[in-house]
Amino acid sequence: MITPFRVSVLVLSASFASPGHAQTLQPRPQTPPVSASQSDKASQIKVQAPVLSAGTSLQVELPRSLPMKKGEPVAATLLYPLYVDGRMVLPKGTPVHGEVTYLNPDRSMRNHARLHGDFTPFHQPEVRFDDLVLSNGSKLTIDAPVISNGAPVLELSTPGVQPHRSIFARGWSEAKTRARQPIDFFIQPGFGDRAKQVLYHQLPYHPEQIPAHTAWTFELAHPLTLPDENLAASNQPNPAWPAASSAASEVWSVHALLKDPISSATSKVGEPVKALVVEPVVDRNRQIVVPQGSMLIGRVSVAKPAQSLGRNGKLRFTFQQIQFPQGANRSVESSLAGATTDQRQDLSIDAEGTITPKSKASVVVPLALTFLAGRALDDDGNQTFQAGVASNGFGIIGRIVGTAAGSRELAAGIGYYAAALSIYENWLTPGRDVTFPLDTRIEIQTSPLRAPVLKSANTSN
Secondary structure, X not given: XXXXXXXXXXXXXXXXXXXXXXXXXXXXXXXXXXXXXXXXXXXXXXXXXXXXXXXXXXEEEOOOOEEOOOOOEEEEEEOOOEEEOOEEEEOOOOEEEEEEEEEEEOHHHHHHHHHOOOOOOOEEEEEEEEEEEOOOOOEEXXXXXXXXXXXXXXXXXXXOOXXXXXXXXXXHHHHHHXXXXXXXXXXXXXXXXXXXXXXXXXXXXXXXXXXXXXXXXXXXXXXXXXXXXXXXHHOOOOXXXXXOOOOOOOOEEEEEEEOOOEEOOOOOOOOXXXXXXXXXXXXXXXXXXXXXXXXXXXXXXXXXXXXXXXXXOEEEEEEEEEEOOOOOEEEOOEEEEEEEEEHHHOEEEOOOOOXXXXXXXXXXXXXXXXXXXXXXXXXXXXXXXXHHHHXXXXXXXXXXXXXXXXXXXXXXXXXXXXXXXXXXXXXHOOOOOOEXXXXXXXXXXXXXXXXXXXXXXXXOO
16 A cells, blocks of 8 residues: 555655756855865965066166265166066166265376366275165165276167268268257256366366266175065066057167177177177067077177277177077077267267277367467467466466466466377377176167067966
8 A cells, every 4th residue: 555655755756866857956066176286386376576686787877966975875776677587577767775885096087187287086986785665665675795886877879870971071970069069068958067067177176976877787696586566567568568569670679788898909809799688578469589588699890909199999799699598599680789888988889880989189179278378478468368368278276376476487388288288188198998898788689580489478368
C-alpha cells in the first residue's frame, strides 16, 4: 500500500532526476583561489617604486647668481628629466638643494685677472647636494659626492644645412652677428647680472659670485628609491612623446651621456667613443625604438689640436652602432645635433657636427688701445683728459693712476702696456682646444632603425 508520504517522495525524486525539464540546485561558482606566488607578484607590482641606480648622472643648474662663500645654500634645478625603465620619474626643473662646502683657489683666473689690474682672490666653489624636492613638496635625501666642476653651460645646436656662400657673404654674416652682440647685451634676459660683471671687471677688487646658469654634474653614490606617487605620475602619457596620429618622423633624436672624455688636443682620428642613452626614444605609435640604457658606439672622425697664433682646434665624432640592453646590435647613421658644454669654451657647431671654439681675435681693439695710448703724448688738448683716456685699457685703477700722477709718460706707458697685452691675447696667444669631459650631455640625430620595437611600459595593450 502506497501512502501519501511515499508518493510525495517519489515525485520529488523524479523532479531531481530529470535535468532537462526541471531546475537544478547547484552552488554558485566560486572565484578560483589565488596562489601564493600570484598574490606576491600582484603585491610587488602594486608597491613597486622607481629606483635610480647608483651611478645615475644628474645635471643641475643654478637659476640665479649667489655669493661665493662657504656654507652658502645652493638651490638648483634639474636640467634634464630622469627616466627609469622608460618612464619619466623626475621632470626637468625638479629642485635640488645643497650648499657650498669649500672654496678652492683658482690660480689660473687670478694670474689672468692681475695682468688686467684685478687683484680679486678668485676661487672655485666645492658644492655638495643633499636632497631633492618631489612634486608633492616632500624632500628626499640623496647621497652624492662633493663636486667642484661647476661652470656656466652653453647649449650647442646645429644650424642645419647651409647653402654654399662666398667668402664675402660669410664675412658679412659674421660682421652682422658681432654687430648684434652689443644689442643683445641690453635686451637679453639677465642684463642686471651682465652689467654687474662689467662693472666688477673695471674694479681692482670686487666681491665674488657664483654666476647664474652655473651647472654641476654628479652621480648618485647609492641607489635612490622614489615614492610610489612618482611611479603613478609616470604612468600618465608623456607629453614629450608624439601622439599616435602624428606623422612619422624621418629623424630620431637620441639623448645620451659621453662615457669617454674627448679633446681635440689628445684624441686621435679613429679613437672609439661611447655614449649612454638616458632617455627612451619613442615613435609615433608610442613604441620604444631605442630603450634607455642602450649604448652608442662610434669613433672620432676629426681631431685637430690648437696651434700657435690663435689657431683653434677642431673636433668631430660620429656613431655607427647602437647596442641594446638585451644584447642586440644595430647599425645606424648619425650626426651630432647638439651638446651641453662649458660656456667658457665658447664653442660653435656647424651643420656637419664639427665643433670649434669661436674666434675671439679682434683687429680693432689692439689698434684702438694703441691709438688712445699715443694721445697722452700729444701737446694739444686737455692733458688730464688725455691721460685718463690713454690709460683706459687697465680698468679704473689705470685711469686713477694715470690721471693723478700728472705724467704724460706714465699715462702713455699704462696705455701701451694694455695695448701690448691686447695684441698678445688677440694675435699671439695659442688657440683653444675643444674639450668634452665625462658625462657631457649630447644629442644625436639618426635615421629610423630597421629593427623590432619594444612596447612602451606607459601604454596599454
